[in-house]
Amino acid sequence: MTVQIGFDSAWQDEFLKRIDDDGPWGNWELYKLAVEVENHTTIPDFEGLQAPKHLPNLTPLPHQLEVAKQVVERMNGKAILADEVGLGKTIEAGLILKEYMIRGLVKKVLILVPASLVSQWALELNSKFFIPAVAQRKSYVWEQCDVVVSSIDTAKRNPHRDIIYSLDYDMIIIDEAHKLKNNKTRNYEFVQNLKKKFCLLLTATPIQNRISEIFNLVSLLKPGHLGNESAFYENYKKDSRSLNDDVHLKELVNKVMIRNRRADTGIEWTKRHVETIPIEFSQPERELYEAVTELRSEENWVSSSQFSVMTLQREACSSREAVYFTLQNMLKRQEQPSIAFQEQIQYLIKKVEAVQQNSKAQKALELIQKINDKVIIFTEYRATQMYLQWFLKQYGITSVPFRGGFKRGKKDWMRELFQKNAQVLIATEAGGEGINLQFCNHIINFDLPWNPMRLEQRIGRIHRLGQEKDVMIYNFATKGTVEEHIMKLLYEKIHLFEKVIGDLDDILTKLEFGNIDDHLVDIFGKSASEGEMRIKMENLTSMIQFAEDLKEGELNAATGNS
Amino acid sequence: MQQQEIHKFLERYFHANGCEIIDSGPGYMTVQLTIDLDKELMNRPFYWHYLEKTGGIPNPMQLTLITNQQLAPPHIKGEVIHFGSPRLHQIFDSARNLAGYIRLYEDHRQAQGKQVPLRPWLGMNIRVSYQCDRKRDVFKSIGLQLINGQMVESFHDRLLGMSLTPKIPDYSFTLSPLIMPGSGVYRVANFIKAEIEQEDHIWAEEARQRWQKDLSLLEHFYEEAEEKGESYEKEKTALKEQYEPKVNISIINGGLFYLTDSAV
8 A cells, every 4th residue: 555655855955055054053952852842742643632631721521522532533524513502512613623733634724603603712712722713803814814713694705705715724613503404595505615624513403404404414514425415305205304213314414413412411400490470461461462363363364464463462472562563564565555454453553552561571570670680581572672671771670682683793792791781681582592691590581482492592591511500491471372372382281391402302303293383383373263272282292292202112222121 | 741841841942042030930930031032932023123123222021931820829920831822832833943953063072182083974853744634643763874874763862862062072073974965865765755655554545445435425416416516626625635645754853963983
């Protein structure tokens, strides 16, 4: 077996020149030191991790070290890191990057993360890993700095895009990679065209994705690993969610993906306490809710409107402002609204105006005053967010808003304000991802998202490594509304909040019924009667319970409990 | 590298560069840098440029390094140095840069009145890197006598046992090399290459297999595409860069050593 051997001749040229010039010659002590340095920095083995020796201030957890070792030794430096939220994927990625840098295999690195995490990544790489990472703020940074952190939205736009494509990166790291599940988007195309010598994709939620999403993600990392598109879809149904059912596919995916669950890590986690707080509507609030609900029986309303009745119902449970905002939009979207339509809207707006107080907000205020510590409030609606901020201010409670649409600097600033100056952070759904708030341990879910994974991501913002206190979760659910139904299903029937995320993943993927959102819309939105709704709910619940039983059966089988 | 070793290493580095250690104690040291070392380590080219233009009085910095936070007195402020710290690696690089080339004579201290011949040796310290998607290094030190072509390994260790001086000692004369230094380097390079070729390169074979496997996956992925496009070419290049096995020989430092007959 022959192998290509390169010889660096630069030394020799300079050496001969110095002989001709009769010097200058180095100092013997320094010469000896240089050789000692060499002996200390020589890495005689292909295997094993060097990085921990270089990081005295960091004590990686055993599962993190194991991930780093596995990626370097068995996955050849291309992997999807899919640990559950809060297990320290950033630490794992840092360890792997450091290892390659120490060994001299990686020099130029591109790190693409959500805008809100750019500064945090740069800071952590510098302080924990002594990697001189720079947050991209000026365009010359691309060329002048070896390790650059940027948001994908910046990177994909020119002039950045062209500069990035012209550079020779040794390693690409992408955080929140599940956003690249759709291969038709510009982000996907941008990443696909990057040269990926070593590559890490970080995500907390790959299994919730449909099989097509897994195909897209893996193909980004290692094209062909799951076959080509047509062959893949021939074998696996496009919309199937049954990754776990196919042993062969699961095995293939596991060759490029590592997923640790909280339960596997052997770490003692702080507890989660969940409290459901039932909210009683005031009379005007109840009337608004009912007026909205009655729309369902109106002919043509649903079909002529872009907004479903469901949305309005859920908004009515949140705040009158949210309903008002949507009504205004509905009116604006119609080019020539019919008189009847206008009247209908006006009628609803009157109902909105009749509402004088927000029962949930009152409850939230009481709770915040009682907690007397930092609190995060999640709501799905911007109008509610703005109202809450105003409302709390009336009572002298300082709060900061947080939205996905904020620019990076603003996000950092808001986080900082919350940590140092404000008692409450009010976040909309889009603000749920990509921000770590371990210094806070109280969450109020002002209204509930329908997708349980989103709920888990909310909680994951504070219930993660570094959280020292038990986490308190308060769920607001208005009595006698769609919210209460959802609450019953998610909380009482499937005990959602008590589960750790991995279990939920498992359970949802065991179900062959597609997206849970769709089911909820079907149950609450399309049922003709209360009775139908109840029956459909029962069905869904028993399916979920069935999947749970399946999982337990598997566990028992695995532990040999036969 | 233990903290104690690091401390010793730093002391020797600063001494060798002519810096005075103005304060030191358990776990820390404060060094008065020389102008040269300030330029080497402190990264302030504008200051030095300004000073040279204006002809001001140079004021090189003092540097306090803490090698053991437990031992160092709490009032000492300075940079904490450990094996992974960027400052230590900067000093490592500096040591390599400052001592790439050397010429030394054996300080033989033979009886007066007798002229002692010193034979020329070419000494080279070499790093051999085996690289694919992984990497490992081997250190080699080769000495080549430039008259009879004798070659020895672990040359550096032998030098460590000798007394060496940068000036030719009294009553000594150097023999002229028959092998020119340039072709000496060439001989050493060939010797190492031949040695490497004799080795068992299972690692390279395995890397090529990994490469081939990923390459065939890639081909399969694009099999149905009419136009394979840019991303295909990029992936292909990336695989080559990731896996292609190669061995690189680089020289850490080396030079000419004039030694007595009995030295080696």
